[in-house]
Amino acid sequence: MHAFRGALALLRWDAAVMMPRGSAEVRAEQLAALESELHALLTAPKITRLLERARAGSESLEDWQQANLREMQRQRDHAIAVPVSLISRLTKAAALAESQWLAARRDNDFSIFAPHLQGLLQLVRDKAALLGQALSLSPYDALMDEYGAGFGTADMDALFRSLGRRLPKMIGAALQAQGDTPLPALSGRFPASRQRALVVEVMKSIGFPFDRGRLDESEHPFTEGVAGDIRVTTRFDAADPFNALLGALHETGHAMYDLGMPQAWRDQPVGRDRGMALEESQSLLLEMIVGRSRPFVSWLQPLLVKHFGVQGPEWEVDAVLQRLTRVRRGLIRVDADELSYPLHVLHRYELEKKLIDGQLAVRDLQEAWDSGMRQHFGLRPANLTEGCLQDVHWALGLFGYFPSYALGGVIAAQLWESLCTQVPDVDAQIARGEFAGVMSWLRDRVHSQGARLPVKDLVRTATGQPLGATALLRHLERKYGAVSS
Amino acid sequence: MHAFRGALALLRWDAAVMMPRGSAEVRAEQLAALESELHALLTAPKITRLLERARAGSESLEDWQQANLREMQRQRDHAIAVPVSLISRLTKAAALAESQWLAARRDNDFSIFAPHLQGLLQLVRDKAALLGQALSLSPYDALMDEYGAGFGTADMDALFRSLGRRLPKMIGAALQAQGDTPLPALSGRFPASRQRALVVEVMKSIGFPFDRGRLDESEHPFTEGVAGDIRVTTRFDAADPFNALLGALHETGHAMYDLGMPQAWRDQPVGRDRGMALEESQSLLLEMIVGRSRPFVSWLQPLLVKHFGVQGPEWEVDAVLQRLTRVRRGLIRVDADELSYPLHVLHRYELEKKLIDGQLAVRDLQEAWDSGMRQHFGLRPANLTEGCLQDVHWALGLFGYFPSYALGGVIAAQLWESLCTQVPDVDAQIARGEFAGVMSWLRDRVHSQGARLPVKDLVRTATGQPLGATALLRHLERKYGAVSS
Numbered sequence: 020m021h022a023f024r025g026a027l028a029l030l031r032w033d034a035a036v037m038m039p040r041g042s043a044e045v046r047a048e049q050l051a052a053l054e055s056e057l058h059a060l061l062t063a064p065k066i067t068r069l070l071e072r073a074r075a076g077s078e079s080l081e082d083w084q085q086a087n088l089r090e091m092q093r094q095r096d097h098a099i100a101v102p103v104s105l106i107s108r109l110t111k112a113a114a115l116a117e118s119q120w121l122a123a124r125r126d127n128d129f130s131i132f133a134p135h136l137q138g139l140l141q142l143v144r145d146k147a148a149l150l151g152q153a154l155s156l157s158p159y160d161a162l163m164d165e166y167g168a169g170f171g172t173a174d175m176d177a178l179f180r181s182l183g184r185r186l187p188k189m190i191g192a193a194l195q196a197q198g199d200t201p202l203p204a205l206s207g208r209f210p211a212s213r214q215r216a217l218v219v220e221v222m223k224s225i226g227f228p229f230d231r232g233r234l235d236e237s238e239h240p241f242t243e244g245v246a247g248d249i250r251v252t253t254r255f256d257a258a259d260p261f262n263a264l265l266g267a268l269h270e271t272g273h274a275m276y277d278l279g280m281p282q283a284w285r286d287q288p289v290g291r292d293r294g295m296a297l298e299e300s301q302s303l304l305l306e307m308i309v310g311r312s313r314p315f316v317s318w319l320q321p322l323l324v325k326h327f328g329v330q331g332p333e334w335e336v337d338a339v340l341q342r343l344t345r346v347r348r349g350l351i352r353v354d355a356d357e358l359s360y361p362l363h364v365l366h367r368y369e370l371e372k373k374l375i376d377g378q379l380a381v382r383d384l385q386e387a388w389d390s391g392m393r394q395h396f397g398l399r400p401a402n403l404t405e406g407c408l409q410d411v412h413w414a415l416g417l418f419g420y421f422p423s424y425a426l427g428g429v430i431a432a433q434l435w436e437s438l439c440t441q442v443p444d445v446d447a448q449i450a451r452g453e454f455a456g457v458m459s460w461l462r463d464r465v466h467s468q469g470a471r472l473p474v475k476d477l478v479r480t481a482t483g484q485p486l487g488a489t490a491l492l493r494h495l496e497r498k499y500g501a502v503s504s
Numbered sequence: 505m506h507a508f509r510g511a512l513a514l515l516r517w518d519a520a521v522m523m524p525r526g527s528a529e530v531r532a533e534q535l536a537a538l539e540s541e542l543h544a545l546l547t548a549p550k551i552t553r554l555l556e557r558a559r560a561g562s563e564s565l566e567d568w569q570q571a572n573l574r575e576m577q578r579q580r581d582h583a584i585a586v587p588v589s590l591i592s593r594l595t596k597a598a599a600l601a602e603s604q605w606l607a608a609r610r611d612n613d614f615s616i617f618a619p620h621l622q623g624l625l626q627l628v629r630d631k632a633a634l635l636g637q638a639l640s641l642s643p644y645d646a647l648m649d650e651y652g653a654g655f656g657t658a659d660m661d662a663l664f665r666s667l668g669r670r671l672p673k674m675i676g677a678a679l680q681a682q683g684d685t686p687l688p689a690l691s692g693r694f695p696a697s698r699q700r701a702l703v704v705e706v707m708k709s710i711g712f713p714f715d716r717g718r719l720d721e722s723e724h725p726f727t728e729g730v731a732g733d734i735r736v737t738t739r740f741d742a743a744d745p746f747n748a749l750l751g752a753l754h755e756t757g758h759a760m761y762d763l764g765m766p767q768a769w770r771d772q773p774v775g776r777d778r779g780m781a782l783e784e785s786q787s788l789l790l791e792m793i794v795g796r797s798r799p800f801v802s803w804l805q806p807l808l809v810k811h812f813g814v815q816g817p818e819w820e821v822d823a824v825l826q827r828l829t830r831v832r833r834g835l836i837r838v839d840a841d842e843l844s845y846p847l848h849v850l851h852r853y854e855l856e857k858k859l860i861d862g863q864l865a866v867r868d869l870q871e872a873w874d875s876g877m878r879q880h881f882g883l884r885p886a887n888l889t890e891g892c893l894q895d896v897h898w899a900l901g902l903f904g905y906f907p908s909y910a911l912g913g914v915i916a917a918q919l920w921e922s923l924c925t926q927v928p929d930v931d932a933q934i935a936r937g938e939f940a941g942v943m944s945w946l947r948d949r950v951h952s953q954g955a956r957l958p959v960k961d962l963v964r965t966a967t968g969q970p971l972g973a974t975a976l977l978r979h980l981e982r983k984y985g986a987v988s989s
Contacts, residue, residue, distance in 0.1 A: 021533075022533045022534045022536070022537030022538070023534075023537060023538070023541075025530060025533070025534045026511055026515060026534045026537070026538055029514070029515060029518060029534075030511060030514060033514060033518065037522070037718065038733065039714065039715050039716050039717055039718055039733065040715055041713070041715035041716040041732070042716050042732050042733035044732060045510060045730060045731075045732030045733045046733065048506075048507045048510070048771075049507045049508075049510045049511045049514070051507070052507030052508060052511070053507070053508070053511055053538075056508075056541065228526070229524065230524050230525055230526035231524050231526035231527050232524055233522065233524055245530060246530075247526070247527050247529060247530030248523065248524065248527035248530045248531065286533075
């Protein structure tokens with residue numbers, strides 16, 4: 020199954036990076052065949068019998084073996100709870116909904132997408148109900164459990180209460196302190212080949228192993244693969260080299276996590292990542308916390324000069340840092356700054372919970388979206404592409420996924436706070452372009468733990484503190500309070 | 505299984521074209537997992553029962569359905585005849601033998617490779633014996649049957665008798681007529697990007713669909729994929745643009761064959777190619793017969809000028825044609841001209857038959873190789889890399905494969921002769937860069953037949969003549985007789 024997953028990852032990578040356009044149908048067939056075979060392997064009666072036997076003798080197992088058995092059981096429980104026929108209907112409905120999502124964006128007409136989302140949502144709700152029954156969780160919690168084991172709405176609600184109380188004021192203060200002067204335009208030329216060279220140099224410094232990994236270009240940055248063959252993409256914007264760099268930092272965070280999995284358990288369930296929330300914590304830590312810090316920018320600045328030959332006031336360390344920490348009230352999640360980002364996620368979380376439990380009908384989604392944006396940001400989308408159709412997740416049937424983004428930010432800040440106390444000269448290290456201190460701390464405390472512990476336990480063990488929003492709030496206060504002072 | 509094969513093809517393509525060097529072990533695991541799952545699917549008891557039931561009611565099946573059932577049975581018979589444990593031992597022994605083959609070439613020391621070839625050969629002989637029992641064939645015929653269904657040593661011996669009698673004299677005459685004047689060196693610069701542009705233009709003219717296929721670079725040219733996603737590679741030699749072009753023509757021949765499989769049977773056993781001999785006939789027809797013909801060169805010549813800006817006497821049509829049809833007595837199979845090539849294959853065929861039936865011991869292989877080269881070409885290899893270690897096939901356990909190369913050349917010439925009588929203005933078409941006439945004839949008579957008929961029947965149906973060497977001899981006589989006159 021480990022080898023199958025690696026093969027599937029390569030087929031997906033190739034589809035996004037290399038595949039000729041006309042081959043999508045053939046590839047979909049291949050993915051479906053491998054996925055259904057994987058599902059068949061996981062749900063075979065033999066596995067059930069073997070798991071029962073292993074459980075009966077589990078007292079004699081060591082800690083890691085116990086955790087491995089739990090993960091096997093967990094994967095099988097998830098897989099067996101939902102019949103293959105439902106999965107296959109979901110896959111087809113999602114493929115159709117995605118194409119209609121594109122059409123509705125193009126024509127700015129929600130009614131094109133709504134019936135398809137309606138049908139897809141019903142299937143997701145069926146799946147959530149079945150999963151919930153099997154795992155003794157509420158339907159939405161069951162969906163969340165797929166992405167961040169052991170984390171549910173109770174936890175998420177508490178986190179969002181803390182964040183929702185503080186962030187709007189912090190945003191207001193930061194905006195005021197920042198003033199209205201727009202950032203100067205970036206002078207210089209940034210050909211893709213030079214951006215690539217810069218990104219490769221940065222990734223190498225962080226420790227990305229180019230002998231067991233690649234960097235390529237794709238429409239949306241992503242990471243695919245297994246520890247022995249990990250593939251990262253970014254995109255090159257000819258007008259703005261920070262786009263590719265921050266995208267690559269984000270994906271390198273994912274890659275370093277995947278590369279740091281416990282070698283001894285590399286092909287076992289416990290040797291995999293601990294879900295999307297932890298994944299996002301690793302990507303956001305590099306992209307948001309390290310990549311937008313003064314030490315990083317002071318190391319980066321000479322590299323910008325070297326690779327692009329740029330000069331001028333907008334290329335000074337202060338100016339670059341200002342650009343990377345600029346706060347703006349905006350409508351688009353993926354363009355949001357560090358302060359606003361959690362509110363975008365909160366907004367989606369509120370809506371999708373209601374969609375799953377039936378409190379919100381699809382026909383009312385657009386209105387509910389716009390009203391939430393008014394409430395959180397005081398803004399009104401001018402069209403669906405900057406409104407409720409900006410993200411593809413729901414069109415793909417991915418409900419319960421968004422919380423991982425906010426949770427990832429929370430965990431990243433909490434890990435970082437702990438790391439800073441234990442690696443006291445971390446700023447000086449980063450300013451010299453040395454990332455071994457950061458990476459070895461993360462490897463010890465997070466990466467090498469694989470899926471041994473639930474998210475909450477892993478964070479508590481790594482940091483000595485229960486998982487909570489205070490570290491993120493302290494981090495943001497320090498960073499954006501400093502900007503405003 | 506069709507989807508699995510497509511996935512395996514992509515994993516192999518990626519390994520040769522994209523994969524980071526350090527990921528070979530991970531990839532080997534993935535390939536092994538998918539291959540063993542494919543084998544398990546094919547040999548499942550359920551398949552045996554279903555095949556029995558289908559055979560019982562096969563009288564009511566139509567022609568294509570009958571052929572499809574025969575192919576299912578054939579694939580399963582091949583798969584079930586050899587135990588998985590032997591296949592897996594073979595795979596491991598081949599991986600080891602290949603690395604020792606490299607080492608023996610590097611150190612020019614046959615004794616490094618010999619014990620590994622010895623072990624591997626024993627496993628291949630075990631496999632051949634089991635396959636032979638199951639298929640009622642001699643061991644070597646059983647191995648050949650994997651690559652060209654229904655073709656055995658009796659056919660091959662007859663072909664080689666005809667060729668062996670005539671070719672040495674033809675080579676002597678051609679060499680004498682050619683004279684000793686060496687070809688002038690090629691003036692001009694041939695950057696890979698321009699070679700690529702030329703190759704793409706030629707491939708497009710032939711009909712290669714770049715929306716469902718790719719051209720990339722790899723160490724050895726190859727073709728991988730399925731009809732909906734076919735991937736061709738070549739290599740770019742900065743000193744000689746014909747290398748990449750002829751390599752790409754060869755692979756485009758394979759690709760056009762794969763693309764021309766019967767659509768209605770695209771995911772069925774009968775909808776696959778008819779083995780390596782037919783595959784090689786399609787690649788050699790483009791590379792050797794079309795690509796080295798006067799009409800083709802007269803179309804190509806202005807493209808060479810356009811892409812490389814070349815000029816001078818060595819770029820005239822006559823000079824280019826002379827270069828592409830130059831006959832040389834040489835030691836290396838893959839560099840051999842059209843006249844000598846079959847003798848290189850005959851040489852290997854004689855040796856590997858004896859290795860399989862035990863008449864030749866591995867320890868005597870080097871001597872037997874050198875003695876055969878003296879006999880066929882009057883030449884003596886100076887080292888193992890131009891001697892018995894020049895090809896990787898045996899190190900990979902591929903015995904019974906070489907005949908496909910010679911058989912491919914024979915079939916190509918026979919198809920071509922028939923095509924020329926039925927498409928009378930084919931030369932004029934090619935001289936205008938129009939390949940639709942050639943391709944639609946091949947598609948009708950060969951490609952769209954899939955695996956419906958055994959090789960011999962397919963060739964007889966396509967050409968109206970029994971498969972034989974006379975067309976190839978006529979073709980070579982016309983072409984190299986003309987050179988000599």
